[in-house]
Amino acid sequence: MLIRTIVAFLAIVCLATTASADIGRVKKVRGDAQIERDGQLMAAEPGLTLNAQDILVTGADGQLSVTFIDNSRFSVGPNSRVSLERFEFDTTTHEGAFDTKVEKGSLAIITGQIAKQSPDAMKIRTPTSILGMRGTRLIVEVEQ
Amino acid sequence: MRGSLAVTLLLLTMTAACAPSTKIILLPNEGGGGTSGSVALLSEEGDTVATIDDAYSVARVHDGGRRDIGQTTEEALAPRHVSLIQDLPQPPRSFVLYFEEGTTTLVPASEPALVDLFKEVEARSGADVQVVGHTDTLGSGPDNDSLSRDRAKEIAGVLIESGLPSHMVSAVGRGERELLVETEDGTSNPLNRRVEVLVR
Numbered sequence: 001m002l003i004r005t006i007v008a009f010l011a012i013v014c015l016a017t018t019a020s021a022d023i024g025r026v027k028k029v030r031g032d033a034q035i036e037r038d039g040q041l042m043a044a045e046p047g048l049t050l051n052a053q054d055i056l057v058t059g060a061d062g063q064l065s066v067t068f069i070d071n072s073r074f075s076v077g078p079n080s081r082v083s084l085e086r087f088e089f090d091t092t093t094h095e096g097a098f099d100t101k102v103e104k105g106s107l108a109i110i111t112g113q114i115a116k117q118s119p120d121a122m123k124i125r126t127p128t129s130i131l132g133m134r135g136t137r138l139i140v141e142v143e144q
Numbered sequence: 145m146r147g148s149l150a151v152t153l154l155l156l157t158m159t160a161a162c163a164p165s166t167k168i169i170l171l172p173n174e175g176g177g178g179t180s181g182s183v184a185l186l187s188e189e190g191d192t193v194a195t196i197d198d199a200y201s202v203a204r205v206h207d208g209g210r211r212d213i214g215q216t217t218e219e220a221l222a223p224r225h226v227s228l229i230q231d232l233p234q235p236p237r238s239f240v241l242y243f244e245e246g247t248t249t250l251v252p253a254s255e256p257a258l259v260d261l262f263k264e265v266e267a268r269s270g271a272d273v274q275v276v277g278h279t280d281t282l283g284s285g286p287d288n289d290s291l292s293r294d295r296a297k298e299i300a301g302v303l304i305e306s307g308l309p310s311h312m313v314s315a316v317g318r319g320e321r322e323l324l325v326e327t328e329d330g331t332s333n334p335l336n337r338r339v340e341v342l343v344r
Contacts, residue, residue, distance in 0.1 A: 022314075025344070027233040027270045046270030067233045067344045069274070069314070075231040077224060091316035092289050104164070108228040110174065110235075111181065120184060127163035129185060129205040132192070136181030139169040139225055143204075 020052035023087040024068035032059030033076070056082040058105065070096065072112030072122065077141075080105020085125075089114055098122040106141040109133070163207040169216065169225065172199040174235060185211070236274075236344040237264050240324075241299065243339070248302050258306075264343040265308065272344050273308060275300040277317040280336035281329045285319055293317025299339045 026035075026048040033044040036055040042048075044056070044064055056064055056076050064076040070089050076082050081103040089096035094117040100107075102124060111133045115122040120132030126142050172180045182197035185205065194211065196203050200218065205211045221229075239261045241254045250258060265271045277292030277299070296315035304310045325335045 025270055025272050027268075027344075028231065030231075048270070063227075063231055065231050065233045067236070067272075071236055071342075071344065073233045073235075075228050075233070077228050092293070092318060092321075102166075106224070106228055108171075108225075108232050110232060120186065120190065123186070126166040126205075128207050128209075129166045129168070130188065131168065132184035132186050132190075134182045134184060136183055137171040137173055138183055139167075139171065139228060141167040141169075141225075143165045143167055 020087060022049045022069070023052055023084070023089070024050045024066050026050070026064065027067055028063075028065040030063040031061035031078070033057070033062040033064040050084065052084055052087040054084050056080070056084070068098070068112060070094070070098070070112035070114045072098065072114065073110040074100075075108040077106035077108075080107065082107055093117070096121060099125065101125045102140050102142055103127070104142050106139065108137075108139050110137045111135055165207070166205045168196065168201075168203045168205070169221075170196050170199060170201045170203075171229065233344075234268075236342045239264075239341045239343070241339045241341060242334075243299075245334075248298055261341055261343060262307070265312075268343060271312060273300075273303065273313045274342040274344065275303065275313065275315045276340040276342065277315070278322055278324070278336060278338050278340060279320050280331060280333040281320050281323065281327050282332045283330075288319040289317055291317070292319050295339060299341075303341070 026044050026046055028046060029044045034041045034057045035044050036057050058064055058076055058078050058080045060078055062078050066074045083101040083103060085101050086097055086099040094113040096114040098114045111122055115133040116135050119134045122133040124131040124140055126140060168183060170180055170183055172178055178199060180197065180199035182195055184192045185194040187193050200216050201213060202216050203211055203213045239257045241257055242251045243249060244251060265273060275296045277296035279288040279292045296317050300313045300315040304313055323336050325333055327333050
């Protein structure tokens with residue numbers, strides 16, 4: 001019982017400042033949706049944890065919902081390529097930096113603690129714009 | 145003949161070189177009320193070029209920076225955009241737990257919250273749980289940061305013991321940054337000494 005408690009205690013992911021792993025988690029998936037990591041594609045599934053530099057990729061019928069550890073949330077639409085370029089987050093102070101690139105397709109976003117703590121600390125980049133998030137809910141779409 | 149070929153090639157090159165435009169639709173905040181946050185269009189250097197802060201504003205930004213800003217309504221949103229919004233994950237749900245002073249024994253009044261917490265985890269696809277420790281203002285800021293983090297780790301352990309898969313659980317400390325009851329510095333207050341569990 002004691003051993004189990006100790007093992008459980010050690011197994012907890014507890015971070016004051018975050019590494020670039022486990023920055024978020026896939027919540028829902030529909031159709032053709034994958035994560036590209038280090039050049040490899042893997043099927044997205046609810047519960048899959050995400051790392052900085054992961055790319056969210058959807059096909060013509062694909063959809064992907066993700067929540068990040070600062071409580072920001074994404075909904076990725078079909079035919080999209082969304083790159084999680086940079087994610088740094090201090091879970092105690094809520095300071096951080098979160099840069100996402102929407103290379104193609106569409107993304108709905110609800111911002112979280114990083115954006116709330118510092119305006120423009122969360123940014124979305126597209127081929128023609130750089131957007132600073134300021135406690136907000138929005139859709140970003142790269143037109144065909 | 146050669147002239148029009150040159151023009152055609154030039155036009156093709158220009159079109160090919162043009163990056164696709166971006167459309168931005170600002171939505172009202174969750175929970176109704178019609179308020180919205182705002183989005184800033186930034187330059188490469190990070191300077192604010194323009195701000196969008198009206199709900200249902202639609203901005204289109206073209207290659208080269210030219211932009212048009214207009215307005216839409218909830219009713220006029222395209223089906224694909226309605227769908228995108230509907231697919232956003234639900235907001236996290238927070239459960240506050242109180243413990244017998246200095247122990248990991250839940251006070252009886254917090255037992256229903258624990259039951260609800262587990263039900264919420266069951267109900268969510270790909271759920272994860274973040275245990276957040278909070279202190280009162282007694283003690284220094286940095287000490288309270290450590291204390292709250294240790295406390296969160298301890299309670300995360302209890303939740304794992306009670307059946308939550310460990311890969312689903314994380315623990316963080318917020319020190320005295322989120323007081324439930326505003327007090328002066330250096331004030332003991334049991335309501336502030338709490339653990340909040342977020343189910344995402």
